[in-house]
Amino acid sequence: xxxxxxxxxxxxxxxxxxxxxxxxxxxxxxxxxxxxxxxxxxxxxxxxxxxxxxxxxxxxxxxxxxxxxxxxxxxxxxxxxxxxxxxxxxxxxxxxxxxxxxxxxxxxxxxx
Amino acid sequence: xxxxxxxxxxxxxxxxxxxxxxxxxxxxxxxxxxxxxxxxxxxxxxxxxxxxxxxxxxxxxxxxxxxxxxxxxxxxxxxxxxxxxxxxxxxxxxxxxxxxxxxxxxxxxxxxxxxxxxxxxxxxxxxxxxxxxxxxxxxxxxxxxxxxxxxxxxxxxxxxxxxxxxxxxxxxxxxxxxxxxxxxxxxxxxxxxxxxxxxxxxxxxxxxxxxxxxxxxxxxxxxxxxxxxxxxxxxxxxxxxxxxxxxxxxxxxxxxxxxxxxxxxxxxxxxxxxxxxxxxxxxxxxxxxxxxxxxxxxxxxxxxxxxxxxxxxxxxxxxxxxxxxxxxxxxxxxxxxxxxxxxxxxxxxxxxxxxxxxxxxxxxxxxxxxxxxxxxxxxxxxxxxxxxxxxxxxxxxxxxxxxxxxxxxxxxxxxxxxxxxxxxxxxxxxxxxx
Numbered sequence: 001x002x003x004x005x006x007x008x009x010x011x012x013x014x015x016x017x018x019x020x021x022x023x024x025x026x027x028x029x030x031x032x033x034x035x036x037x038x039x040x041x042x043x044x045x046x047x048x049x050x051x052x053x054x055x056x057x058x059x060x061x062x063x064x065x066x067x068x069x070x071x072x073x074x075x076x077x078x079x080x081x082x083x084x085x086x087x088x089x090x091x092x093x094x095x096x097x098x099x100x101x102x103x104x105x106x107x108x109x110x111x112x
Numbered sequence: 113x114x115x116x117x118x119x120x121x122x123x124x125x126x127x128x129x130x131x132x133x134x135x136x137x138x139x140x141x142x143x144x145x146x147x148x149x150x151x152x153x154x155x156x157x158x159x160x161x162x163x164x165x166x167x168x169x170x171x172x173x174x175x176x177x178x179x180x181x182x183x184x185x186x187x188x189x190x191x192x193x194x195x196x197x198x199x200x201x202x203x204x205x206x207x208x209x210x211x212x213x214x215x216x217x218x219x220x221x222x223x224x225x226x227x228x229x230x231x232x233x234x235x236x237x238x239x240x241x242x243x244x245x246x247x248x249x250x251x252x253x254x255x256x257x258x259x260x261x262x263x264x265x266x267x268x269x270x271x272x273x274x275x276x277x278x279x280x281x282x283x284x285x286x287x288x289x290x291x292x293x294x295x296x297x298x299x300x301x302x303x304x305x306x307x308x309x310x311x312x313x314x315x316x317x318x319x320x321x322x323x324x325x326x327x328x329x330x331x332x333x334x335x336x337x338x339x340x341x342x343x344x345x346x347x348x349x350x351x352x353x354x355x356x357x358x359x360x361x362x363x364x365x366x367x368x369x370x371x372x373x374x375x376x377x378x379x380x381x382x383x384x385x386x387x388x389x390x391x392x393x394x395x396x397x398x399x400x401x402x403x404x405x406x407x408x409x410x411x412x413x414x415x416x417x418x419x420x421x422x423x424x425x426x427x428x429x430x431x432x433x434x435x436x437x438x439x440x441x442x443x444x445x446x447x448x449x450x451x452x453x454x455x456x457x458x459x460x461x462x463x464x465x466x467x468x469x470x471x472x473x474x475x476x477x478x479x480x481x482x483x484x485x486x487x488x489x490x491x492x493x494x495x496x497x498x499x500x501x502x503x504x505x506x507x508x509x510x511x512x513x514x515x516x517x518x519x520x521x522x523x524x525x526x527x528x529x530x531x532x533x534x535x536x537x538x539x540x541x542x543x544x545x546x
Binding site for chain 1: 149170186188189193196420421440448455498501503
């Protein structure tokens, strides 16, 4: 479907039904774009501006600890989101591509 | 209509004609993407009047106008997405007319494009000024990326900028112009900013915010003419006051681009009329996004919404209906604007009669106004307060009853301000509403 690239990451996604998908995450995509462009049900209705929380994912704690801190806007949206995890919730639009994230697994948070 | 010299029937991966989408804004692209994510295997063809990779519009009046910002707006999808998904694109080409009998769209290059289903997602355009001098160079509107780049070129330090209309666009441009060192005056016919979309406390807050950044406001201003020799030099209002101006921006609302549909005999009334599945009065033709008018599933009102949420929700309905699937539950309509770095984010569609309750102290720069209709949460404006936004969006969807006394206390989370029945004395209620 997409061009196989030596430089892309593999991203493993657990969807809301518990099914697992292995995606290619290209260097010019945010995590949200990788999810959305691979047809996972991520609405991303603000286009990636940390305004809507429809791209909420759970990241494993050891990965979470390596990510940049959440902005105030992101945190405010997440705290009120369904299933918020203090050390795991991220808006995937705010997670940039990084080689260090190759092979990580994320879980789509419940909608609502 | 003219008979096209050639008509495209091929779809690349099937024998039937493709789903043809006219317009590659947020809604058109979302229909194309939605058809693929829902497993549509037939052809999909996007007809885009603009000759570039389809892009996001919200940043055009925000990030793009900033000093030093690149002259690019984020694209909706990466360019390769369209090829990867087998979505055809005809760029720089407009749809001129529809022949519903032969299910063909006549294009500006003289060819015809056959369709299996047609989706009209032509969006809206800036409402033009119709007063003397409106055509002078230096008089601008803001809708496309080219509009934004031209405006950015004109907003140089020291330029005198007159903005007609204190709505979202006018105020976002006022903020950008002030930040670039322009001398900005906003001329507004009503008596406060953003009067169509928000309540007086929010208007007051944003007027003061702009004032602190040097933006001047003139309310009750009916512009009568723009004058100048080679280009705009001054703006005159009804009481005779003249405002010198090097740049004039009109931000006086939008008009739906419904002509393609109206000329084809599809029912329109300030917007193409569509049903809950996005269908027009012709069952083979859908419409989606800003260009549509429809009955609100929330309150039964006839409405035309200018927002990304609606562009996306309707696109999903259209894609679902074409593929014979169920649509996702739509989000509550929501809107945002950023002015001088302060974000106003709104959920739900407020009506002027709604009861407005202020949560928090506006002078602190972080507050909300909740709007109650028959005791239920109908809308919320949040200023630098996304926690209330998120919660309110859920409560609006639930039709939650809100206790006005509790809601007025910013120390109480909005989710805990719900009530099954009103249970406060009239005196409490009067105090909360004062």
